[in-house]
Amino acid sequence: TQLLEQSPQFLSIQEGENLTVYCNSSSVFSSLQWYRQEPGEGPVLLVTVVTGGEVKKLKRLTFQFGDARKDSSLHITAAQTGDTGLYLCAGAKAGGTSYGKLTFGQGTILTVHP
Amino acid sequence: DTGVSQDPRHKITKRGQNVTFRCDPISEHNRLYWYRQTLGQGPEFLTYFQNEAQLEKSRLLSNRFSAERPKGSFSTLEIQRTEQGDSAMYLCASSLNLVAGPKETQYFGPGTRLLVL
Numbered sequence: 001t002q003l004l005e006q007s008p009q010f011l012s013i014q015e016g017e018n019l020t021v022y023c024n025s026s027s028v029f030s031s032l033q034w035y036r037q038e039p040g041e042g043p044v045l046l047v048t049v050v051t052g053g054e055v056k057k058l059k060r061l062t063f064q065f066g067d068a069r070k071d072s073s074l075h076i077t078a079a080q081t082g083d084t085g086l087y088l089c090a091g092a093k094a095g096g097t098s099y100g101k102l103t104f105g106q107g108t109i110l111t112v113h114p
Numbered sequence: 115d116t117g118v119s120q121d122p123r124h125k126i127t128k129r130g131q132n133v134t135f136r137c138d139p140i141s142e143h144n145r146l147y148w149y150r151q152t153l154g155q156g157p158e159f160l161t162y163f164q165n166e167a168q169l170e171k172s173r174l175l176s177n178r179f180s181a182e183r184p185k186g187s188f189s190t191l192e193i194q195r196t197e198q199g200d201s202a203m204y205l206c207a208s209s210l211n212l213v214a215g216p217k218e219t220q221y222f223g224p225g226t227r228l229l230v231l
Contacts, residue, residue, distance in 0.1 A: 104156030
């Protein structure tokens with residue numbers, strides 16, 4: 001059972017468009033991480049958000065952590081073909097033996113057409 | 115290259131055979147995680163180590179699976195009597211956990227893709 005719901009599962013857009021990917025849960029996470037994964041490779045970390053309401057910007061990418069630390073979003077401005085890939089959100093819970101274990105969403109496959 | 119490395123990158127085996135994968139974490143990282151990822155899904159947690167101690171195992175990890183980290187450095191994941199349902203990408207990640215807190219970040223290796231025929 002996935003505790004993190006990502007939407008949309010698939011996104012196909014033209015170069016230059018903006019997009020937002022959502023990651024929602026009924027659980028509270030101590031931190032949430034966003035990864036990008038290329039076919040046949042491992043996930044590559046984009047950002048970690050830890051504080052409710054936190055907003056982080058990475059060039060054209062903007063990440064937000066919900067006030068209640070249950071949801072997050074990734075917004076890409078003026079998408080480029082190089083942004084194509086699988087985007088994954090992953091939450092970590094604090095405390096106990098499960099500390100540090102990541103729970104992943106099912107991912108969003110983004111395709112940016114020239 | 116000082117990132118997480120995994121070997122082999124690809125493995126094709128016949129049903130019933132045993133396979134072993136190796137993960138070399140980032141050198142100063144004390145935590146090592148194994149995940150499994152099937153096509154179209156996000157990775158799912160299998161097990162993790164703090165130094166050489168295996169602290170948690172998922173119920174996904176049947177008794178055919180065993181993982182070790184004997185010296186607190188590299189780790190191996192063995193699957194005995196492989197089944198077709200074991201076909202997946204096996205990912206290893208490592209992290210540095212010094213003081214309990216929410217900022218631990220996991221860095222992933224390139225994965226081992228297993229195909230069981």
